[in-house]
Amino acid sequence: NAGVTQTPKFRILKIGQSMTLQCTQDMNHNYMYWYRQDPGMGLKLIYYSVGAGITDKGEVPNGYNVSRSTTEDFPLRLELAAPSQTSVYFCASSPLQVWDNEQFFGPGTRLTVL
Amino acid sequence: AQSVTQLGSHVSVSEGALVLLRCNYSSSVPPYLFWYVQYPNQGLQLLLKYTTGATLVKGINGFEAEFKKSETSFHLTKPSAHMSDAAEYFCAVSEGSGGYQKVTFGIGTKLQVIP
Numbered sequence: 001n002a003g004v005t006q007t008p009k010f011r012i013l014k015i016g017q018s019m020t021l022q023c024t025q026d027m028n029h030n031y032m033y034w035y036r037q038d039p040g041m042g043l044k045l046i047y048y049s050v051g052a053g054i055t056d057k058g059e060v061p062n063g064y065n066v067s068r069s070t071t072e073d074f075p076l077r078l079e080l081a082a083p084s085q086t087s088v089y090f091c092a093s094s095p096l097q098v099w100d101n102e103q104f105f106g107p108g109t110r111l112t113v114l
Numbered sequence: 115a116q117s118v119t120q121l122g123s124h125v126s127v128s129e130g131a132l133v134l135l136r137c138n139y140s141s142s143v144p145p146y147l148f149w150y151v152q153y154p155n156q157g158l159q160l161l162l163k164y165t166t167g168a169t170l171v172k173g174i175n176g177f178e179a180e181f182k183k184s185e186t187s188f189h190l191t192k193p194s195a196h197m198s199d200a201a202e203y204f205c206a207v208s209e210g211s212g213g214y215q216k217v218t219f220g221i222g223t224k225l226q227v228i229p
Contacts, residue, residue: 004157040123042204042221043158090157101146101208101217105157 001026004106006091012112013081021076021109023091031094032074033103034058034066036087043090049074081113116141116207120220128228133177133192135223137205140186146208147188148217149179153201161203164188175199200227 007022025032030051035043045058049068063085065077074093078085088110092103121136139145146165150158162173169181175198179190188205205220 040221043219045216092157102148102160102163103158103217105159107155107157 003027004091004093004104006089006106006109008109009107010110012114013078014114015081015083017081018077018079019081019111021078021089021091021111023074023076023106024072025074025091025093025104026072027093027095027104028071029093029095029104030071032068033092033094034064034074034076035090035092036060037090037108038087046076046089078111083113085111086113087111116145116209116216116218118205118207118218118220120205120223122223123221124224124226126226126228127195129197130194133190133195133199133225135190135203135205135225137179137188137190137220138186139188139205139207141207141209143209147179147181148206148208149173149177149188149190150204150206150219151201152204152222158204161190195225195227197227197229200225 004025033048034046037043044060046064047066049055052071055066088108090108091106094103117140119138148163149161151161152158161177162171164171164181172178177192202222202224204222206217208217
């Protein structure tokens with residue numbers, strides 16, 4: 001199993017550009033998540049999904065969009081990039097069981113908006 | 115609402131010394147508690163977790179943590195630090211209902227191990 005994979009690893013965007021961060025998991029997990037990690041701030045949840053076709057906002061959803069058409073894929077869309085979106089983005093997934101919320105993380109995408 | 119406080123954003127220990135990383139939480143329901151480790155340029159990976167049962171939880175790489183309800187704490191310890199333990203450590207708390215349990219992460223503690 002590859003686990004959770006993310007592409008690209010690094011990206012530099014200009015203000016106002018758009019891009020999609022890709023996330024794929026091969027563990028057949030129903031739950032998937034997008035976090036951003038900023039220095040001294042820990043991880044903040046952007047969006048999450050409890051299954052194909054079902055998504056919901058997390059703590060910091062503004063400026064982002066997601067879709068979940070399959071169990072495996074959970075892309076994150078930035079429409080109009082802003083410097084405040086400079087961050088490291090992590091995708092994660094977890095099994096269905098409600099008593100076991102261990103999350104499996106991808107390696108991250110480091111995004112810089114200039 | 116749940117929250118997590120990690121005391122000390124940076125901790126330095128000598129190789130072979132005790133590692134103690136502090137975590138306090140607040141939760142309105144019995145919590146699930148986690149410690150994750152992040153090595154440089156990698157994603158987070160689970161060290162250990164507490165759900166129910168035994169309050170002393172053993173994890174990977176010789177780490178353990180004890181759930182103390184009266185102190186609302188879940189401190190992470192390791193008897194003897196190794197150079198490979200240098201990383202950032204995140205405490206997390208989970209609570210919720212139904213099929214989704216929101217996880218709140220602390221701000222992280224960077225552990226430096228001095229030779």
